Amino acid sequence: MNKPVFSPSSTLRWSNCPVRYFLEHEQGWKTKFSISGMLIPRLAGQLIANKIANYLDSSIELEENPLEKVNLRTSDLGEDMVAEKVLKTVEAGFKVFTEQNPYIDMETVWVEKAFPEYGNARLDALFRNKDSGKLVLPDFKLTSRTPARYAYHHNMHHYAWVVREILGELPSRVELCIINSKELTIIPVSVTEESVEAWLQTNQQAWERMQNQREGLEKPWMNPSHTDERGNACPFQDACLRFMWDEQLMKAGGYEKEV
Numbered sequence: 001m002n003k004p005v006f007s008p009s010s011t012l013r014w015s016n017c018p019v020r021y022f023l024e025h026e027q028g029w030k031t032k033f034s035i036s037g038m039l040i041p042r043l044a045g046q047l048i049a050n051k052i053a054n055y056l057d058s059s060i061e062l063e064e065n066p067l068e069k070v071n072l073r074t075s076d077l078g079e080d081m082v083a084e085k086v087l088k089t090v091e092a093g094f095k096v097f098t099e100q101n102p103y104i105d106m107e108t109v110w111v112e113k114a115f116p117e118y119g120n121a122r123l124d125a126l127f128r129n130k131d132s133g134k135l136v137l138p139d140f141k142l143t144s145r146t147p148a149r150y151a152y153h154h155n156m157h158h159y160a161w162v163v164r165e166i167l168g169e170l171p172s173r174v175e176l177c178i179i180n181s182k183e184l185t186i187i188p189v190s191v192t193e194e195s196v197e198a199w200l201q202t203n204q205q206a207w208e209r210m211q212n213q214r215e216g217l218e219k220p221w222m223n224p225s226h227t228d229e230r231g232n233a234c235p236f237q238d239a240c241l242r243f244m245w246d247e248q249l250m251k252a253g254g255y256e257k258e259v
């Protein structure tokens, strides 16, 4: 594949603000505030997906020391106590999955499978219904919320597209498997041949621009609202609007750059 492909999460972040994407992902700038909101749920999601993968296919290795991983990352935020809570939530969610596993009668096609050539897409699992022969593509989510916005889901279009590219068929069921400490809920995501084509057309344009910006062929632009994906004030406002990306001023102003 010659055309550039970026991951679903990178594409979403770039779409909100190419400048922020460039600062964080191409140049390695970070602020404590900028990562704290997403880090904990993301870590919990990774841990439960790994536990479910190991449960479905014992050849998939468990994270060696998940507690250490959570401690390591959360200590960046000064929130060491969060680690225990995350692990308890993951354990409770995993118990719910094993008791209510809705895929128990299906054939497992893929488990925790990564596709570096497709923007590092990482599919939690892919099943085949033994009766109908049709593919079922779930994504495991550990959350107590079931927002309506999940009805259309960018990541799931990306994953369904990968399945179609590799196996030549679109999953007939694409869904979010929402797990909390008490129950498991399936939320269908509407993915059709038409919606995948529309998604692809849009994303290929985005990936081309992302690649151009990575190679310095064009400059990233600013999100004029200077807010993050949730509408909160962007933590890079000082960097962009006060320090004008001057590295020394940014460092003095509390931003850190990974080497």
Ligand code: SF4
Binding pocket: 017, 018, 019, 020, 021, 221, 222, 223, 224, 225, 226, 227, 228, 234, 235, 236, 237, 238, 240, 241
């Ligand atoms: S302050 Fe505005 S331009 Fe700068 S990174 Fe944030 S959203 Fe983008």
